[in-house]
Amino acid sequence: MIVIHSEEHRLQAGRSELNDGQLVPCYEKPARADIVRARIEAVGLGPIVEPTRHGIAPLERVHDAGYLGFLQTAWDDWVAEHGADIDALPLNWVAPGMSRRRVPRSIDGRLGFYSFDAGTPITAGTWRAATSAADSALTGADRLRAGDRSAFALCRPPGHHAGHAFYGGYCFLNNAAIAAQSLRDGGAARVAVLDVDYHHGNGTQEIFWERGDVLFVSIHADPADEFPYFCGHADETGAGVGDGANLNLTLPWGTDWNAYAQALAVAAARIREFGADALVLSLGADTYGGDPISRFRLVSEDFLRMGAAIAGIGLPTLFVLEGGYAVDDLGVNVANVLTGFEQ
Ligand code: SP5
Ligand code: ZN
Incomplete structure (x- = not known):
């Protein structure tokens, strides 16, 4: 399968995130994409191509224009206030009952306004890296439209926690949602997004909630x-015409392949029943037992089985890289899903 990848991912290289009460080195780092790329080359999975630039219009199909404007200038605004030696992290947020009527003028205020965690630093290269990732996903969508059975957007920063007008969870632009919307705009009547990242894809859920x-x-x-604690529960099923078009399958800490495979079978059945024309697969490998911030127990061979189960859905499939922080094993685990799909 074709692999779409841009070196510009490297421009997102935050120093630290708030975790367990301390600033610690970012888990979401350039080495993640490098090891996935190396493994894909080692197993000869497919040609690796550069994304084509798609501009801002397909981003505006999913994200708020004010939010995109904020993201584009946030680093410069931060530097003007705090200098370029520190990454931009938010400090405070609104709680229910506090007014959210005005976008603050202050960069610190806007960082809080448009985010939901302190784990997602904005740096000098954030906008360019994030747009390169969205372009990779969009180029993958183009390939499906051209008739490919599958494609892999090997991109970072990831996307599935980013909503219509917010960032967080290491995500700025929702690459999978942008690609899904592009497939719709390109003529697919129905699109399914399956998110196998260890964390709930709260941004994708929010974007398509009423669809x-x-x-x-x-x-x-x-x-x-x-x-992300505040959403992803099983009783969240969508609203309006989207009621019933959102399915959350929650699993406990310690989940192994046996229980995971049962949830995956339920997901596959629902997607088949929906009658989608294409599938976007949010591919996080942080379900791996060795992941430093997660608590499932999949082993590397399980990712081959995961890929085979996804192939069984029988749809043209665009894989989009999300999380996975056991860097040494990330290449094998991600490539295993793709080879499992192809076999
Ligand atoms: C794309 C993606 O996978 N984003 C995940 C963001 C998770 N950030 C919060 C992680 C909190 C980890 N806390 C437990 C650490 C164990 N000491
Ligand atoms: Zn994750």
């Missing part, structure tokens, strides 16, 4: 115990 034409299915750790 009956895009099914969102996510398999993830129970948000009662796990990030």
Whole structure:
């Protein structure tokens, strides 16, 4: 399968994130994409091509124009206030009952206004890296439209936590949602997004919440115990014409392949029943037992089985890289999903 990848991912290289009460080195780092690329080359999975630039219009189909404007200038605004030696992190947020009527003028205020965590630093290269990732996903969508059975957007920063007008969870632009919308705009009547990242894809859920034409299915750790904590519960099923087009399958800490495979079978059945024309697969490998911030117990061979199960859905499939922080094993685990799909 064709692999779409830009070196510009490297421009997102934050120093630190807030975790367990301390600033620690960012888990979401350039080495992640490098090891995936190396493994793809080693197993000869397919040609690696550069994304084509798609500009801002397909981003505006999914994200708020004010939010995109904020993201474009946030680093310069931060530097004007704090200098270029520190990454931009938000400091405070609105709680229910506090007014959210005005976008603050202050960069610190706007960082809080448009984010939901302190784990997602904005740096000098954030906008360019994030747009390169969106362009990779969009180029993959173009390939499906041209008739390819599959494609892999080997991109970072990831996207599935980013919503219509917010960033967080290492994500700025929702690459998978942007690609799904592009497939719709290109003529697919119905699109399914399946999210196998360990964390709930809260951004994708929010973007398609009231949409009956895009099914969102996510398999993830129970948000009662796990990030992003505030959504991803099984009773969140969508609203309006989208009621019933959102399916959250929650699993407990310690989940192994046996239980995971059952959830994946439920997800596959729902996607088949929906009658989608294409599938966008949010591919996080942080379900791996060795992941430093996650608590499922998949082993590397399980990712081959995961790929085979995804192939069994029988749809043209665009894989989009999301999380996975056990860097040494990330290349094998991600490539295993793709080779499992192809076999
Ligand atoms: C794309 C993606 O996978 N984003 C995940 C963002 C998760 N950030 C919060 C991680 C919190 C980890 N806390 C537990 C650390 C164990 N000491
Ligand atoms: Zn994740």
